[in-house]
Amino acid sequence: MWNLEIENIGGIRLGEASISAGPNIIQASNFQGKSSLLAAIQTVMGTTGQFGEEHPLMEGADEGHVTLETEDATYKTTLERSVGVDGNTVSRSGETYLTDEQDQVAARLFAFLGEDNPVRAAVREKDQERLTELLKKPLETENIDLRIDNLRSDIVDIEEELDQAEKATEKLPPAQEEVTQLEDELEELKDRRDELEEKVDEDTEQRDLRNELTSKQSELDRKESQLERLQKQIARREEQLEEKKAELDDLEVPEELDLNTNIDEKQDRVEELELKIDLLGDLYRSNKAVLDENELALITDVDRSISGDTFDCFVCGQDTTEEDVEERLQAIKEKQQSLQDEKASLDEEINEIQERKQEIRSNRQKKEQLENKVKQLKVDIQEDERDVENLEDEIEELEGEVEELEAEYEEAEQEEEEHSSELKTVQQKIGTTENKLSRAKDKLDRLEDEASDRDEVEEELEEKKEELEELKQRREKKYDELVDQFDDAMDDIISTFAPGFDGAFLNKIKNPDDSVEFEINLAREGRTTDVENLSEGERELVGIVTALAGYRTFNVDERVPCILLDGIGQLAAEHIRHMIEYLENTAEILVTTAYPEAGTFDGQTISPDSWEVISNEEAAAP
Known part of the structure; x- marks a missing residue:
């Protein structure tokens, strides 16, 4: 059991209601607060003000609240009006039943099925682009499309890194072979040196001088090789x-500053437009209802004559006719449509700005990474250049030492025998081979380091690809489930309500850029037809079915325990009963509206007789 206390919400000044499990029918005439009760429930749920509409604070009130008491907790949500340079704005505070953004969006789109439900409105207006956007909205709150784009970019970078590792792997065998060959050559040279040293009888001074010269030459070769590697690096x-x-x-x-300013201005304008649209809609519907129900005598004196009925305008008091009032109402309707078109255009601009802001944040992150990489490369280059300068100084010094030692050795060497000459050559070859071996080992170590990352890079690449595929499959699964749920629900509706069309299905259109669009296709007497050709009640049925498909696809019953239904006055009383029977097992709680002339319904009937509503105050005014 839920208990609600309402103050200054919609048209309800003060009111209380108890809602039980199963169907709850608010049964009353126009302007008695039926829709306002549903607005109060949405307020405490936390779903108002999501799609540009204003929170339903009563006109002229500075503050209103809704208190919901459930078996587990109590929630109190407050709406407050503030006046600024841009006009009135209404803000929400306090506790709401739903706190997660995705839960709020899913409930607003697929569980709260009033006449102003965005999905129903998109179907009613045959706005396929808007319908696609709304059906994909719960996935957008998870940023699935953006995460897919980022993963694709990461995969490209990782594949480049993997390519480098694979090239290093390909170079490993010849590098290893070169090291092995040089090690064998060095071993043979050392064996030959040992043999020659036994045969060469030279004094200690000449041997020491030769060894020192060989050592210096080897060190010089090593420094020159190191310098070459640094220069290439x-x-x-x-x-x-x-x-x-x-x-x-x-x-x-x-x-981004101008974007923030711009989007704030547009959002403020959207809220202003929403208020004006609602005001015009209320004005149009209330006056239209008086004319359609032929109840002018309730609010003004009617002078009936052969030439036509005249009456005092119930707004300004001047004489007028029903045709004049109809003409003014049509002007109000056209003005409302103009404001709705402006609001739709602003909503589209706001979405584009938000997408642009996301792109900017992504580019800023990439810029920061590039700037850090540039800084690091500059530091590395500076360090390498300092090492080059030091090496060049050391090489210049070694070249001088080698030149002096060679001169001393030539002076000390009188008669160089064949073995002594060969020994010197072998010693030099040993030094050169040792340097070559050192360079070959350095190269091998570098290639092994690069190749050792291959498994790690491959694993990371595989993880990214799996994550990408999982996201794409998850998105496609939800899209396919949405289509299946629509088809199943439509089959149930057609068999239950027997509308004037034979069938309907939700078509998923895959674009070349991997994006998806949704389109509702209808059939009548074996031919395709359009939503525009359906009756008003049939269009509303299709809209409700589309919202229910989203309800089941995104498991909205696990997020919010109730379904709200309003704006179904176009349906016959029998069909309203069918709809209640169809929905009562869908959610734990069903709250819907009905006129008294629709008769009785199974379930709890909620009467607004004890509520203080605006229409009662206006009727009591002198």
């Missing part, structure tokens, strides 16, 4: 630096 890093700089220059990141 600098060249590679400078090339990377230029690439990153070019990528950074090509990356455009506009300022």
